[in-house]
Amino acid sequence: MTGSILSTSGLVAGYEPDLPIVHGIDFSVASGELVVLLGPNGAGKSTFVKAIAGLVPIHAGTMLLNGRDITHVAPHRKVAEGLAFVPQTENVFATMTILENLQIAVAHLAKAKRAAAIEALFARFPDLAARPSRLAGALSGGQRQMLAVARALALDPPVIILDEPSAGLSPKIVSEVFEMLKAINASGVTVLLVEQNVKAALAIASRAVILAEGRIAHEGLPQDLASDPLVGKIYLGTAHDHQKAPA
């Protein structure tokens, strides 16, 4: 494993100027890792990753991508620097077709390379290839999630952050999503994954971080976390319940 590709130090962020949600997080992901970010609802996981992507104002602290300071870089510049982000909700352009969603994603490529890039994505996500002129808003939850991930992968990012990609999907699709994430990671992409689906996430993760009340509460290897009764009870209890509760 090589050095850190994405890191934050003392990151304070929140939606309103005097209301920080994330309180000084020191965090780092090494190149090639698949880090899973866990924590109860409202812990600030989404806020943290949105802050990294540039969608939530940063009050203090810094963040580095590939050794470059990207703390106050505009979101679209971060994308150009190699950081892709799949938000938890509203992660596709619902009023546009599948093809248009992907066309937007490959717009950074030279014109000549775009068709091939889209072909490659369709090959990877055959579900999407079936009817590329469908409106993204008309897709099922799972198909939408596929499209969102495809859109992010089209950016050909060294690092991809996904916020609960399995939320609201049927168990079968969930396992497909996790398989896909594993494959993406295996292809050399560094993955930061926010999840409520603790068991499945820990199964593919190389490291796990638990966030609670806007702070890092625990960090460790997946197997240690899974077997640590205290951690499981305090921080992941809600998550387990959440998983068992009928949808």
Added chain:
Amino acid sequence: MTLDILAYAAFFLSMALTYAIICLGLNVQWGMTGLFNVGIAAFVAVGAYTSALLTTPPSPDRFGGFDLPIFVGWLGAAITSGLLSWAVGALTIRLRSDYLAIATFGIAVTVQLCMLNLQPITGGAFGIGFIPRPFAGLQENALLFSLANFGVMALVVLALYLGLEHLAKSPWGRVLRAIREDEMAAQALGKRPIRFRLQAFSLGGAIMGLAGAAQAHFIGFIAPDNYMPILTFQVWAMLIVGGSGNNRGAIAGAVLVWGLWALSAAAVSSFVPAEQQARAASLQIVAIGVGLCLMLLWRPRGLFGEVSPLTRLKSLRRAPSKE
């Protein structure tokens, strides 16, 4: 000489106070409720024409002239403008916030057309004259007449001020504030935001109608030219300068802006050669427009304002980009 000055001061202040009434009405709509009205001139005009029709002596060449007492005219003015506001609000308040702005802009255009073209009712471009003036019996004595009229205006403004302050503290006003601060929460408490907004918009419109009537009777004649879009702009400038959400600010802003307006108009007419006066007048309007923008940029709370709808409205809906 001093008496003349005193009479003029009373005249000037009375005029400013009629604007203060409009401004208080706008404050109910914008300051208290956050509803944007671009058709102020229309609501003022409807009030003025209603009262004029009700109180003027019968006239052979147009509808009405019902020769009713002045206070009936004022009441009628408030009711008609209130109803018009209610109709516009009922149609648009449930929609996007700027649809109301567009609809009120449309009302202003349409009322202007009606004033000009419904000649049998409105007297067309010449308007309506011989509107009875309060204390007409005192007209011999300019000073007494001016002071009496000023007294009436001051009383109306005071009564409205006290009433609106009371209203703001009443349960109704508190619900309105709650809705403005957190629409979702208010809704969850079973308050129907649309209904309260609509009530506030109608009340504001009624006050503007009343102001129109007061102004009409103070001047004695009305014509479509008095109700051009510039009136709307002036009143907005007054409220923004005074600080929206603040009734005292609304009154102070009205007097201040009216004073500046009258002064600069006087300066234009005495220092600028006649053939350039129209141009100078347009510069004066440029100044209002730029001033409005600068206030929004630099002093969104107004010169005297304590609370600003800017911060309150912030959470309602945000602009698209952060830069």
Added chain:
Amino acid sequence: MNPQFIMDGLIAGAIIGLGAVGVTLTYSILRFSNFAHGELLSWGAYLALAVAGALGTLSAGLTKPIAPFSFGWALPLAAVIAIGLTGLLALAVDALLFSSFRRRGSAIIIMVMASFGASLALRSLLEFLFTSRPAYFTKALQIAMKLGGGLRATPDQLLMLGVTLVSVVTVHLLMTRTDIGRAMRAVSENPALASIAGIDVRRVIRTTWFLGAALACVAGIMSGLLIQIRPYIGHDLLLPLFAAAILGGIGSVPGAMLAGLIIGLCEALAVQAVGAEWRAAVSFVILIAVLLVRPRGLFGKAS
């Protein structure tokens, strides 16, 4: 009834439609109704007038009418320059005014209000610079040609219809087939998602202003050529523009154009049926009807 109202309505509708396309674009991407949009039409017309005048003094040949039209080469040349200048004007207003509100995350209604102040200042500045006396692009008179079916139109008018058609088709293709068009639609749907999809939102906003202003300039010049140039042309067209943008459905380019034509035709019909003095009320009636029956308009998305 004289069928000529169809031709009159189409031409007025073309002008309204072009303006409304600009309104609908700025509305859907900047998310507020810009009361200063009408002023872009007026400024466009006056800028073209000023540039054409300057070109005319440089070379008298440029003012010689190009048969069969009523104007010389100075006008089309000036139009191109004026389009650029009007675009710059819109960008300048955005940089000085609206961008600050966006940065602060101000409420929509504050931007609406600022646009209201800007419209007042821009319009009165025109009155100051050019006075309120009407001005004309050309003094030449044109004879209307018979088109059959009882319709007549001057060559200028036919040219306007052609220019409108070309402009709207171009904008439509731009929106549906190009990167910048897709980026504009993406920002209009979800600016945050657009930014993390790699779209430079500020660039999209600048493009939108420029495009809206360019169309406004064309509409302003057409309106000036059709009747006359006054500082109030934009202000008088503002209600029809808003009505058309809402009738067409906010964000829909073809919708705005079609709605513009509908409003133009209704106005022309009303002029024949009720009288020219009520023309301005037509858009209001249509606006109210749309808000009552179908607030999202013909092609708008349900919100």
